[in-house]
Amino acid sequence: MMPRVTFLHPDGKSGEVPSDLSLLEAAEKLGFPLNHDCGGNASCTTCRVDVIAGAENLSDIDFDEQDLLDREALTEPYHRLGCQARVRGDVIVQVPEEKWGEPGIGKSGEMKISQK
Numbered sequence: 001m002m003p004r005v006t007f008l009h010p011d012g013k014s015g016e017v018p019s020d021l022s023l024l025e026a027a028e029k030l031g032f033p034l035n036h037d038c039g040g041n042a043s044c045t046t047c048r049v050d051v052i053a054g055a056e057n058l059s060d061i062d063f064d065e066q067d068l069l070d071r072e073a074l075t076e077p078y079h080r081l082g083c084q085a086r087v088r089g090d091v092i093v094q095v096p097e098e099k100w101g102e103p104g105i106g107k108s109g110e111m112k113i114s115q116k
Helices: 023-030 063-071
Strands: 004-008 013-016 048-053 079-081 091-094
Touching: 004 023, 013 023, 063 079
Parallel strands: 004 091
Antiparallel strands: 004 013, 048 079, 048 091
């Protein structure tokens, strides 16, 4: 059985993806446009997500990811970079509002999930 990844945001996406994809790769596979200004090279934080459930089903945080998160003062353990965190099992992540595509999106607080 493949892991289920759920991205919580106004246009919600959720679906099964092959194990060991990064969250960024999972987002692309599910058709969710997770921002990644650096191209997924762990040199920015635009793909940052907040892990809501299933943190134990993601790869361990490595030095480069931790260093970048520390520099951005994102020190809580639920912060992860989508380009670095690899899926090992079911996980639910919240995409922070300031990372959503258009200003004003998500202000209503509604969460919709489309299944794939």
